[in-house]
Amino acid sequence: MKLRENEINDHNNLLKGSHKVRFDFLSKLIPESESIISKLINFQIAIPSWALGSGGTRFGRFPGGGEPRNLEEKIEDVGLLHKLNCSSGAISLHIPWDVPKDYRAIKNLAAEYGLRFDAMNSNTFQDQEEQVESYKFGSLQHVNKAVRKQAIEHNIEVIKHGIELGSKSLTVWLADGSCFPGQLNFRKAFQNTLESLREIYAALPDDWKMFVEYKAYEPNFYSTTVGDWGQSLLFTSKLGPKAYTLVDLGHHLPNANIEQIVSLLLMEGKLGGFHFNDSKYGDDDLTTGSIKPYQLFLIFNELIDGMDERNMNHASGLGWMIDASHNLKDPLEDILQSVEAIMIAYAQALLIDRAALKEAQLSNDVTSAQEILQNAFRTDVRALVAEARFRSGGALSPLKLFREIGVRNQLIKERGSKTIATGL
Numbered sequence: 001m002k003l004r005e006n007e008i009n010d011h012n013n014l015l016k017g018s019h020k021v022r023f024d025f026l027s028k029l030i031p032e033s034e035s036i037i038s039k040l041i042n043f044q045i046a047i048p049s050w051a052l053g054s055g056g057t058r059f060g061r062f063p064g065g066g067e068p069r070n071l072e073e074k075i076e077d078v079g080l081l082h083k084l085n086c087s088s089g090a091i092s093l094h095i096p097w098d099v100p101k102d103y104r105a106i107k108n109l110a111a112e113y114g115l116r117f118d119a120m121n122s123n124t125f126q127d128q129e130e131q132v133e134s135y136k137f138g139s140l141q142h143v144n145k146a147v148r149k150q151a152i153e154h155n156i157e158v159i160k161h162g163i164e165l166g167s168k169s170l171t172v173w174l175a176d177g178s179c180f181p182g183q184l185n186f187r188k189a190f191q192n193t194l195e196s197l198r199e200i201y202a203a204l205p206d207d208w209k210m211f212v213e214y215k216a217y218e219p220n221f222y223s224t225t226v227g228d229w230g231q232s233l234l235f236t237s238k239l240g241p242k243a244y245t246l247v248d249l250g251h252h253l254p255n256a257n258i259e260q261i262v263s264l265l266l267m268e269g270k271l272g273g274f275h276f277n278d279s280k281y282g283d284d285d286l287t288t289g290s291i292k293p294y295q296l297f298l299i300f301n302e303l304i305d306g307m308d309e310r311n312m313n314h315a316s317g318l319g320w321m322i323d324a325s326h327n328l329k330d331p332l333e334d335i336l337q338s339v340e341a342i343m344i345a346y347a348q349a350l351l352i353d354r355a356a357l358k359e360a361q362l363s364n365d366v367t368s369a370q371e372i373l374q375n376a377f378r379t380d381v382r383a384l385v386a387e388a389r390f391r392s393g394g395a396l397s398p399l400k401l402f403r404e405i406g407v408r409n410q411l412i413k414e415r416g417s418k419t420i421a422t423g424l
């Protein structure tokens, strides 16, 4: 579905008055508000094609209606989100779920919505119907060379699709691991995986990056072959300069200090990017910022700190993406909330008085260090985020407008109430 002309304007005109009061107040409080707004305007977060429909658990799935039935409709949905918030200017595809039938037509459609193609994702965690070898006991780690070969070829195929679409990166997430002690020779599994990744790496164009995503557990419950950031960093260091470690916020054991991981990966020049989501227990894939917003803020604190030091362009240096699953909420509403939460955390982290923080650290003034961080975190920056969106032509309140114009009902009318989007 497409927004009607003036729909955003009409909505903004109604909210403009109250927004202005909040924004004027905030911009007086925050001298650097203009520079923060321009950073927010440039900040784009990719949307995964698999998060546009209802997710599920192994216990069940309760799909809503109007879900995208093909790649074209997925692009339309991300296009709509981007129109509303002006911050979702990229889509990330998962192969084989999103194999394009006609590259040129797909590229044109994406361009119409102002979208680019973010990282391509391979899938060697499920068996497809036409597949010869099974991934039941792993893919790139497999004891059988034929299985490894099939998985390598799939990844190279994914790179080829990506080249056609203008993507610049491949994300490899492996379900490989074991469920029981003794099942796997850890070293052999690592070596097989490394050897396989090397073959995929060799097929990467010069201007591409490979992201190696780690995950503590699930679907394997005893060991995962790329189980944590150390293992991923081992792989990416051995692979070479085009390989980076990807941090999915939900892929850690409970209470892991993700911000410290981020800071060290950045220091080593090996941080590839993020899959944003939130979790209470594991890979819960909940709305970003819904459970641990302070952690998200602390991650952005490390990003700004590490990136400024190396003078990196914040918008283009890393891959930023949402990776979430929506069991209860409307997927598109959920994504709007996630993008908003990321923007808020970024804006709050930009508020940190870095000189004062450094001084507090050097004088071991722990109390002041905490005050400095929490002053920034407790500032309500929503009007700054809304202003950035407003100046880009987006809606002052994307979620409100989404509901006002009844997007979901329109999508149900267009696509039907019994639609199932590909994804997990």
Ligand code: PSV
Pocket: 050, 121, 173, 213, 215, 248, 275, 283, 323, 424
């Ligand atoms: C695995 O849990 C993961 O986070 C990986 O990024 C996958 O590619 C994605 O979910 C979708 O299955």
Ligand code: MN
Pocket: 173, 213, 248, 275, 323
């Ligand atoms: Mn992920």
Ligand code: MN
Pocket: 248, 250, 251, 283, 323
């Ligand atoms: Mn995950």
